Amino acid sequence: MxxxxxxxxxxxxxxxxxxxxxxxxxxxxxxxxxxxxxxxxxxxxxxxxxxxxxxxxxxxxxxxxxxxxxxxxxxxxxxxxxxxxxxxxxxxxxxxxxxxxxxxxxGFVDAWRFQRLVTSGQQALGAQPRLAFERLTAALGLWRGDAFAEFGHLPGIAAKSEQLERLRLSATEARIESALALGLDAQAAAELEVLVRAHPTRELLWGQLMIALYRLGRQADALGVFRVARALLREEHGVEPSPALSAVHSRILRHDPSLSGAGRSSLQGTAVIGSTAVVGSTVLQ
Missing domain, CATH: 1.10.10.10 (Winged helix-like DNA-binding domain superfamily/Winged helix DNA-binding domain)
Structure with missing residues (x-):
């Protein structure tokens, strides 16, 4: 014990x-x-x-x-x-x-339990999307607010808080991918419409939203999302969409069959996951 x-x-x-x-x-x-x-x-x-x-x-x-x-x-x-x-x-x-x-x-400190669950969930993502979804949902459920909420004035703690917040966002992206792999497209789309406004430089979120909308039969909306993302990236950051995000756009235009089926990685066949496209300080991965 x-x-x-x-x-x-x-x-x-x-x-x-x-x-x-x-x-x-x-x-x-x-x-x-x-x-x-x-x-x-x-x-x-x-x-x-x-x-x-x-x-x-x-x-x-x-x-x-x-x-x-x-x-x-x-x-x-x-x-x-x-x-x-x-x-x-x-x-x-x-x-x-x-x-x-x-x-x-x-394991008796929630931040460490969160990190273990995220690692486990991400490892299960490709082969076991249901397990990944459950573990990533459990990990994100540990949050009650900002990490180390009242200690932003302490430099070391503030740095740890920023690391945890970045991992929280990556875990959210991975959980959405697992939701799409399970066919939970409407749930994912509703969440993503909020997330892209909160994190407009995360191209992976834009790509996931485009796929979720396309799979719901909303191709025009999916293409509209790409136009919004492209305009934002150009006007506010002076860059074009990454090749990864552009690839999702192209696949939607040509009705790529691999976008439609649940039971597979939602972005399988594109370079979105694992790419190194950078927007400002954000790495698309």
Missing amino acids: TTGESSGLEVRVLGPLEAVVHGRPVDLGGPQPQGVLAELAAVPGRTVSVGALVDELWGPLPPRDAHRTVRTYVSRLRAALRHVTGGDAATVLVTRPPGYELRVDP
Whole structure:
């Protein structure tokens, strides 16, 4: 049995920070102690030095007693955990020179569970679209808001949040592909019409929307989507649609039979998946 299992502690960072023990919330105190826990939860099972915590919490001008203050925050967090668990919280928030470690199985931190589910779902995508859809749906269901929502002012945490948000979008694209492979075209189209407005530089989303509409018998709308995407890319980014997106357009024009059947990768036969077309800072992949 791991420490996470024995303590019952689960840390949730895919939204506002939460710590729960067997479903009971832990009062984590103010923003600074919460920041310490967030830093440790970002790398469960690894030691974060007191110096690194000081740098993250206060930047280049920490107070003179910053190291002692960090130790006080850890003591408060342990007390809060002890109040809920009744056990020895020092076995979860462990002192390991030169700092501290959150000693839980990564599976008890939602961000790590999310990443495992995404990896598993993406691996299943080609041969097992139903399994991919289920795992990617489960992964995305862990989100309750922005990752590490209240810690955007902490540079290290903000970088981790950006990584998770990028993976969230990639997981969304993969889940939509699995939905199209399962013939869930109407569901995918409804979701994609929102997503292309939120992420207009993600050409894969535009391509998926075009295919979903075409498979719903809406060829004119699918071609209209391409015109909208092309105009946006030209006017706002000064680039033409990638060869991958243009290939989807061409396949729709010639009524390519491979676009129609469920039970296969929705973009099979094009270069959309795995291409390296770049729009601004976005890689189509």
